[in-house]
Amino acid sequence: TASLEPWPDFKIDLSLFRDYTNNYSEFFKYIGDPISGSFEHLNPVNMGSYSISYLPAKTMFTKIDSKGFSDTYNTFLANRSIISKRLGTGVYKNPSTEQTDNNYTEGYGPKSQDVLIPAFLAAYTKANPNKITLNPFKTLLLPNWRISYNGLTKSKWARKIFTSFTITHGYNSTLTVNSFQTNLDYTQAVTNTGANALDSLNGNYLPLYNMPSIVMNENLSPLIGFDMTFKNNITAKIDYKQSRTMTVSFADFQLVEMTSKQITVGAGYKIKGLKLPIKIKGKKIRLDNDLNFRFDFSWRDNATVNHRIDEIDPQLTQGATVYTIQPSIDYIVSKRLTGRRCLDQTKTIPKISSGFPTTNTRGGITFRFSLA
Numbered sequence: 468t469a470s471l472e473p474w475p476d477f478k479i480d481l482s483l484f485r486d487y488t489n490n491y492s493e494f495f496k497y498i499g500d501p502i503s504g505s506f507e508h509l510n511p512v513n514m515g516s517y518s519i520s521y522l523p524a525k526t527m528f529t530k531i532d533s534k535g536f537s538d539t540y541n542t543f544l545a546n547r548s549i550i551s552k553r554l555g556t557g558v559y560k561n562p563s564t565e566q567t568d569n570n571y572t573e574g575y576g577p578k579s580q581d582v583l584i585p586a587f588l589a590a591y592t593k594a595n596p597n598k599i600t601l602n603p604f605k606t607l608l609l610p611n612w613r614i615s616y617n618g619l620t621k622s623k624w625a626r627k628i629f630t631s632f633t634i635t636h637g638y639n640s641t642l643t644v645n646s647f648q649t650n651l652d653y654t655q656a657v658t659n660t661g662a663n664a665l666d667s668l669n670g671n672y673l674p675l676y677n678m679p680s681i682v683m684n685e686n687l688s689p690l691i692g693f694d695m696t697f698k699n700n701i702t703a704k705i706d707y708k709q710s711r712t713m714t715v716s717f718a719d720f721q722l723v724e725m726t727s728k729q730i731t732v733g734a735g736y737k738i739k740g741l742k743l744p745i746k747i748k749g750k751k752i753r754l755d756n757d758l759n760f761r762f763d764f765s766w767r768d769n770a771t772v773n774h775r776i777d778e779i780d781p782q783l784t785q786g787a788t789v790y791t792i793q794p795s796i797d798y799i800v801s802k803r804l805t806g807r808r809c810l811d812q813t814k815t816i817p818k819i820s821s822g823f824p825t826t827n828t829r830g831g832i833t834f835r836f837s838l839a
Contacts, residue, residue, distance in 0.1 A: 468482050477616045496509055531770070585600065632693070640686070707730050720777075725770070810828070
C-alpha cells in the first residue's frame with residue numbers, strides 16, 4: 468500500500484496485492500525388501516487458490532447491446548487462434564477430427580483451457596495477444612486506487628456556499644482462480660512418456676492444472692462522487708458506481724458477464740428549534756432538539772449475460788432496472804429516546820420475459836430507547 472499527496476487536500480491511496488495459496492501432498496509406498504527397499508513417491512498433487520490486484524478498466528465501458536453482444540467478447544473469440552499458434556508448433560492444422568476450423572495448432576483447440584485463459588485476459592484488458600503471458604500465475608500485478616479531494620472550500624466562491632465539499636473516486640479489481648489442482652493424467656503422461664498427451668475426448672493437450680473457472684471482478688466505487696454540506700445546513704451526496712464480474716467456466720465452456728450501474732442522490736436538512744403548527748394553551752409546540760429530514764433516491768441497472776463459447780447467440784439470463792425512494796424524518800426526543808418516520812419504496816422492472824414488474828413499499832414509525 469502507498470499514500471500520496473501531490474498537493475494539499477488531494478490524496479491518492481494505492482494498493483497492490485498477490486494472494487497465492489498452495490498445498491502439496493503425495494503418497495509414499497515402500498517397495499522392495501525391508502533392508503534394501505525404498506519409498507516410491509505416488510500421486511504428487513498441488514492444490515490451492517490464486518488472487519491478484521488487476522486492471523482491466525480499458526474495456527469496462529464497452530457497450531453490451533440488448534441481445535448480449537459486445538465487441539470485447541468477439542475479440543476474446545478471435546484471440547484464441549493467436550494464442551493457439553503461440554502455444555503450438557506455429558503450423559495451423561485441425562486439433563481433432565471433430566473440429567473443422569484450421570486456425571488452431573494441434574492440441575490447442577478453441578476450447579483448450581491453456582488457450583482460453585490468455586485469450587480472455589488479452590481481450591478484457593485490451594492487451595496484445597501476441598505478447599500477453601501464457602501462464603496465469605505470472606500475470607502482472609497492477610494497482611487499485613482511491614482518490615479524494617476536499618480543498619475546494621479554500622476557494623473564495625466556494626467558501627461562500629459550502630462548509631465542506633469532498634470529491635471521491637475509487638477503483639478496485641481482482642483476478643481470481645478460486646481453486647486449482649494438479650491434473651494427475653498430465654503427470655502420468657509426462658512420467659511415462661516424457662511428454663504431454665492429447666485428451667481423447669476433445670483432442671487438446673492435457674492442462675497442468677485443472678481449474679473450474681477464472682474470475683475477473685472490477686468496481687468503480689464510485690466513478691465520481693460528491694459529498695457536500697451547504698452553509699444553510701443542507702447536506703447532499705451524489706455518486707455514480709459501476710461494476711462487472713466476468714467468469715470463464717472450463718467445465719461447460721461458458722463466459723458469464725454480470726454488469727451493474729448505479730446512481731445515488733441523497734439530501735438532508737437539520738433543523739433545531741422548529742415550531743410546529745400545533746398550539747397547546749395558545750402556544751405553538753417548539754422542538755428544541757435536532758429534527759433531521761432525509762431523502763435518498765437510487766437507480767440501479769444490472770444484467771447477466773451467458774456466452775456459450777462458439778455458440779452464435781448469447782443469453783440474457785437475469786437483469787432488472789431498480790428504482791428506490793427513501794424519505795425519512797428523525798427527531799432526537801432526549802439522550803435516550805429517538806423517533807423516526809420513514810418510507811421505503813422499491814420498483815423493479817425486469818429485462819427478461821419470464822419476470823414481471825414489482826413494487827414494494829414499506830413505512831412506519833420507529834422509537835428507539837437506549838439503556839446505555
